[in-house]
Amino acid sequence: MSAEPAETRRTTWNRRRTPPDPRHPPRTRVPLNALSLVNSLSLLDPRSLRWKIAALVAAASCAVAVAVGVLVHTTTYDWSLNVGRTAALQAAISAATGGGDQTGTVLQDPAVLPPELLRQAAAGEPVTWYDDTKPDEPWMWAAVRDGGRVLAVKVDMGAERRSLQALDRHIVMATLAALAIVVPLAALVAELPNRRLRRVAGTARRIAGGDLDARIGAGGRTRDEIGEISAAVDSMAGALQERLLTEQRFTADVAHELRTPLMGLITSAELLPEGEITELVRDRVGVLRALVEDLLEISRLDAGAERAEQVPVPLGEVVEESVRRTGLPARVEVTGHPVADTDPRRLDRIIANLVANAHRHGRPPVEVGVCGTTIVVRDHGPGFPGTLLAEGPRRFRTGAEERGRGHGLGLTIALGQAQVIGASLDFANAPDGGAVATVRLDAGARDRHTGV
CATH class of the missing domain: 3.30.565.10 (Histidine kinase-like ATPase, C-terminal domain)
Incomplete structure (x- = not known):
């Protein structure tokens, strides 16, 4: 005979063992090849906690790097402008007092001076103006009024701009190098809680599959959140096992207690006179006897007392x-x-x-x-x-x-x-x-x- 089932459900039933000493719960042991497979899958799974922690560390590192980079960039930029202003003003004042041009180019023709600089210099006070209309050729202007004329000095700021750009590149490179070290390190550090969580999940699956002796055995671990979960799972398994054992003992006790009155009932039924009512009584007594025998057999199976x-x-x-x-x-x-x-x-x-x-x-x-x-x-x-x-x-x-x-x-x-x-x-x-x-x-x- 051959029959292919339309739908099949297979249930795996673990052998019941002698209940462990609650003071020394057994620890779950996973085969080495299975553990390696689980680790490999977890390493490649982007949804795993390992990579989520690594992504969080990377995001935090990037946020810190951006904040530090913006602060350094702004501070360096302001410092270079202050240095350029000081140098331009000193050059302009020196040119106006006859000290000569030391650091910049002296311009006297108003026609070639920037209008903004002339407008600010009209007040009579020394002024400066940063010209970055050409990003590759920035200049720092300084102007002073000398009688009826305006003396202006422009200082090349290209070196400072290039230095600032180099600093930005170095910050980016340093950030990428730090991420290349921090992210794998964070993933490795996350492996320890991952392994403990996988241990908890594996033990829970074993308990759900019927192995009530399975325990995580995390009594000596650090009392963190994972340790609390492990202790809760062990406590749950112990309470569940105790309740099932109580139920098994109750079933066995009831079946044993029923045997004595049942034997008396069977004997009494055999002594009844033949008739339709007698046959009905004997049939029901037979059903009751079969039920008690089934209960006794189940109690022995539950206790693991049967040996093939x-x-x-x-x-x-x-x-x-x-x-x-x-x-x-x-x-x-x-x-x-x-x-x-x-x-x-x-x-x-x-x-x-x-x-x-x-x-x-x-x-x-x-x-x-x-x-x-x-x-x-x-x-x-x-x-x-x-x-x-x-x-x-x-x-x-x-x-x-x-x-x-x-x-x-x-x-x-x-x-x-x-x-x-x-x-x-x-x-x-x-x-x-x-x-x-x-x-x-x-x-x-x-x-x-x-x-x-």
């Missing part, structure tokens, strides 16, 4: 015998003569629960196929509900009314037993309708075919 006894078994014969013992009609198709190392008693329990679930909640015909180390159980009913495909089977919940009535324990037990023997159990819906449950034994199981 792996032996080589012929899968085809084991599956056929399991289906036959259920007393329910099902067509079994075996390809070849597959043999695998597994626990036949637990495999029988898995197959029996899947076949019973197919009859209880689905519609015939029920088909069981064995190919290699894969066992497929399919019915032709309404299929599994979406919640079961998304979240896996839940005890005391069947998921949908069209799937029939029940306690929701059969698939839960089958999933737990599959975990014990190291197999995977997947649930899907066939394209043409019907629920499909697929049991895949451990990848290390031996798959021998003596004839196909």
Whole structure:
């Protein structure tokens, strides 16, 4: 039999272990190759916190560099103008007093003097004017009135302008060099909080996946915000684990306490006179007995007390015998003569629960196929509900009314037993309708075919 599911949801179930000592929580360990892959992806991802911190540092560095550069540029520019004004005035005054021209060119013809300079010199006081109408040839003018004439001196400011431009270039180059050092350094420094945050996220994912023993173990770290988050996650995991353990103990205690009155009820039912009412009572007592046995089995699975006894078994014969013992009609198709190392008693329990679930909640015909180390159980009913495909089977919940009535324990037990023997159990819906449950034994199981 072969059926390709339309949608498949696989749930990974971690083995339950003995609860750790809360005083010494285990620390999450990530495989080296997985950690390297995560680091590489984080290094290349521009959305990662590493590059956001680096971008923030770069922006802050640029802001500081711009502020310092503008301040230096303005201060140097003002200083060069003051030096030019002083030199021009001294030259003009020296020319007016007969001391000769020392630093500039003396002009007396008003026709060649700038109008702005003449207008300011009309007041009679020595004046200066910076001429930058030609950016490549700036001049500093100074003018004094000597009787009826105006003596003007112009000083070349080109050297100062070139010095200021060189200073601006040096500031830009120094800023780029600083960024080339600061940004990678900031990214490296950000790796430490990034690694701690990835550790927190990885532990949270392990807890969500069912590994309630996972702990970050950040007790000795600095009590910063990340440390507080780590402590909160560890506290949450511990509280969740304690509640689940309490629930498991309660289930086990209830099931054990029910066994004594149940045995008395079974004995009393057997002593009743034959009749329709007696058969009804015995049927309900049988249902109650099956429920108590299921609860006991689930409590053992929850406590991790079940251990598999792996032996080589012929899968085809084991599956056929399991289906036959259920007393329910099902067509079994075996390809070849597959043999695998597994626990036949637990495999029988898995197959029996899947076949019973197919009859209880689905519609015939029920088909069981064995190919290699894969066992497929399919019915032709309404299929599994979406919640079961998304979240896996839940005890005391069947998921949908069209799937029939029940306690929701059969698939839960089958999933737990599959975990014990190291197999995977997947649930899907066939394209043409019907629920499909697929049991895949451990990848290390031996798959021998003596004839196909």
